[in-house]
Amino acid sequence: MKKNVISLALAVVFGTALQAGNPVDGEKKTVKTESSTVTWKAYKVTGSHTGTVNLNSGSLEFEAGKLIGGEFEVDMTSLISTDLEGEYKGKLEGHLKSDDFFGVETHPTSKLVFTNVTASGKNSYEVTGDLTIKGITKPITFDVSIYGSKATATLKVDRAEYNVRYGSGSFFENLGDKTIYDEFDLVVDLEF
Template sequence: MKKTLLTIGLALAVVLSAFTIVRKELAVDTAASRIAWVGEKVTGQHNGTVKIKSGGLEVDGDQITGGSFVIDMTTIDVEDLSGDMKGKLMGHLRSDDFFSVEKHPTATFTITSVDKSEATDATHFISGDLTIKGKTNKVTFPATVSMVGGKVNATANFDLDRTKWDIRYGSGSFFDGLGDKMIYDDFKVDLLLSTK
């Protein structure tokens, strides 16, 4: 009887292990990943980048189940200007009018759900909590995600309303009479994320 129970127990363990999916965390390749941004105003636009400092994706087999990232706000860069004009805008973006980088040197994004998409231009919808300047809001955006050779690659293009994080400088939603000095509330984000 003991031998039979042992045999059944071993067989059950083998069957269960065959169906067990290995959960793991893949570190973000910060050198291969990037966040590009475009901010628009009545009279034109500016664009630049900000770097991902660290992070990882939680995967279950070939499915992303979670993850979190730290964005280094001290790396905000402006790419469409040079010289004094570039330095002036970078300083303004890092000031309390915008991202308060001295007080809040990092922003974070924590994934809360990843759902498959039926859209033709995206494979998934990613939802999560985005914290900027100490304020957290839930965001959802479409993304194209693939896993090749155990590495995840994801791209996404979406808009964020800066005023949800109390970034109101030049916003026509909060200030009257701005004329051609008005800056639109939404800014565009172009994300490329790769894991090691």
């Protein structure tokens, strides 16, 4: 009996000590892809175009209520234009999906993985992540705001870094009013 009590006491002491030594994992929250949106806006000398692209999957990781990580995959085959209709809409979407731009047949997904998250305010964070487009991964820094079960972010992406060359003044000279600017915006609204 005395031996059983000592064994039980040792098990409790060592079990508690082992539990205390293991950090509590962060809470991973899955993003609701059907109610989250990714809107893009690209600019050219003579105007701009807007559209959307769908999330395949996404998650945000929290610890003690603070954002500490995230990971997202985008379905590049879902890329559409929302500012055009009919024939011009189809032509633009086809061109954006072609090898001139995002080459979605070869690269059907893009990915973003948070590598560093720093609180910058009550509900705000500065995030650095690895963004992969067309199989090329580059770091990107942007701000994220979290309100309850919603998050928003605006990213400015330089397409030239991902070998998206068509109409780029960084790769071609004398394009004049055919120039398409390298930077495009992504506005992300997430629900989780």
